[in-house]
Amino acid sequence: MSDTPKPWTDPMPDPQFDLMRRILAAPSPVGLEGAMTYGVLKPHFEGFAPGDWQLQQFKGHAGVVLDTHPGRDDLFKVMIIGHADKIRMQVRSIGEDGKIWINTDSFLPTTLLGHEVKLFSEDPAAPGQYRVIEGGTVEALGAIHFSDPSVRDGSKGLKKEQMYLDLQIHGENKKQQVLNLGVRPGDAILLNRPIRPGFSPDTFYGAYLDNGLGCFVTAEVARLIAEAGGTEQVRVLFAIASYEEIGRFGSRVLAGELRPDAIIAVDVNHDYVAAPGIGDRRMQPLEMGKGFTMSVGAIASEQLNRIIETTAREQGIPMQRDIVGPDTGTDGMAGVLAAVDCAATSIGFPIRNMHTISETGYTKDVLAAIHAITHTVRALDGLSDPHREFLDHHPRLDQAGPLGHQGADTPEEQK
Template sequence: MSNQATPWSSAMPEAQFQLMHDILAAPSPIGLEAAMTEGVLRPHFERIAPDGWGVKTFKGHAGIVLDTHPGRDDLFTVMVIGHADKIRMQVRSIGSDGKVWINSDSFLPTTLLGHEVSIFSEAPEAPGEYRRLDGGTVEALGAIHFADPKLRAGEKGVRKEQLYVELQIHGSDKKKQVEALGIRPGDSIIMNRPIRHGFSPDTFYGAYLDNGLGCFVAAEAARLVAEAEGARNIRMLFAAATYEEIGRFGSRVLVGEMRPDAIIGVDVNHDYVAAPGIGEKRMAPVEMGKGFTMSVGAIVSEQLNRRIETVAKDKGIPMQRDVVGADTGTDGMAGVLGNVDCAATSVGMPIRNMHTISESGCTRDVLACTHAVAETLLAMDAEESQTGALHEAFCSQHPRLDQARPMGHQGLPESD
């Protein structure tokens, strides 16, 4: 990385790290995301928003949008979107021995064992009132002594049906003790591991980087645009969607409601170089600590990518290209899935150990992504000011491969 004193080549300020911590720590399992959107993001939006900007919420889900020009459907509109929902476990049933049997959802069962969790239970006598129960751990075997030889040797894995939460219940009527707490099938369970600074410089680790980081980038990009007195000529929507982890349903609703002309989905990406057994499969050499990522392929708009890449080059923001196939795997697909005509792409940050309790990332990548998004928005705002023709540009300037110029051999490299 460059030695130039830029935010993405420096340590993240502690106050900014605390905001990232608070966003990631908000308990927002799928379907119950308001702790993040209303509890953390909305106050942040209200602190940074200039006069005239507005916050939009929705009836059917807890998604939230900071809108720079409410009601101005005539303006070219860009939506920056992360997702607030976290993968979670759910109570399946309660055993006679006090075990709380659970579903593992999108977690790999073997990564859950022994980790602390929080159960969020709706009060049976007061629907809509939630309680939090801490102190449980996810278990499956009890002890290595009770595992069969193949499991002990690593030749056999843990099945999701074996998972339960250990609440240390003892004494008589163990099932009734659990039922007396009001724990019921369907209650949400999430990992209890807020992020903390990592061992290596400018790193951090913990649960649920996926995808509080995308919401953090959207929120901080909004702050940077506000401080630069941007959004004078185009409408910008800074959004936190819901239901991404079960099919990107929330972002489809946001896009259907707001109908943006362009979407920049922000989500975590994989460090393919460090992923065990993956690096040698000739994946794109995306790596933590080397900058933000930009998706290439699938439904990605080359025009939108061109603007992002131009800004990254002009500002010296480190960027990595990630190859995607038929699907970006992110809310960048929301326009296509929601049948809304818009240019779209996906940017993100490489992390390790996705969907585990020990996801890890680099703050410099997060800052690179944040500033790349903000600078792209400001550049598009300036472009609209100069030309007044962003709508027309995106409609008429699709790349023409029939106009690609022929290339010849560029010569052999000079010998040492």
């Protein structure tokens, strides 16, 4: 969608932003990912995929995989994974006063207070059919006038058990009014905040950047590879997974079924520079606006990272190294969790306020990730033998050369 030689340096074109917004808007809570995978991404894939590519579907979940070379198990298989599931709240019980008590899942309770939501209720009389209720808000305390002094002054916070959905029910038989709607324990609730351009240039904000953004990046890499004529030595599996937010179960199944040789997970990351109150933790200074991130540590393959970093440097794509410790925290773990021998890493983009209604990102970081992955796929396709490349070139620290003091002058490229 951009004709410039370095599109990650330009504002995101409006049609591309609209695609991102449509993907992020799809109501796809954990276990109900079909709105994003089947409602938005499947028709999008079918709109540009060459005739010999194949879209794979699955029985146990709504994940999809766009396969560039179906059946070609002899080729080096690269799986690029975004996850479609969104963290959600769920109905826990219904009170006599009409309050709908909820589970808050992976949300910090205090970030939910007062926000509008959508409740998706399965019709008890027609299982499998869903209705949506809008206009409710998440509450816990009511008016400040009824709050304990320790809550008023901030010395005491909220417990997840205090959170409820208020549908403004009043009058007689309040609980029955809710029951008559067919609302039942387990019904999913999502924050109601669409994606909008932010105040600062090239920014955007809203709910659920985690992880519709990874799905958007995966889809855009697929489009760019298709427009470039595909690949010859590499079979690319553009995967949209489910169940990531409850343990990365969907991508684990995809890896077990398709057995990729390499996995590149695409997921949001943190802007540690802007995160409040963590200065004393001395985190790696990842920052929104400084490019995509690449995981180092855990199971991240140094060989795959070498190719990504070399490619980004050659193309002039800004990159930040993310230190992940024992676990990437993303679908990059899918291969080892599924007991599949594959190189893997995780690509991301720093955002602010993760798991809130006001997640914030920077479009040029997202574009940087799209083009870094696209060029990496092309670099892998250009290897004489991708299989042997990864079998034979594991780093050898026993062959490390000596390094002496380099002086105090700042290199020109860093000034």
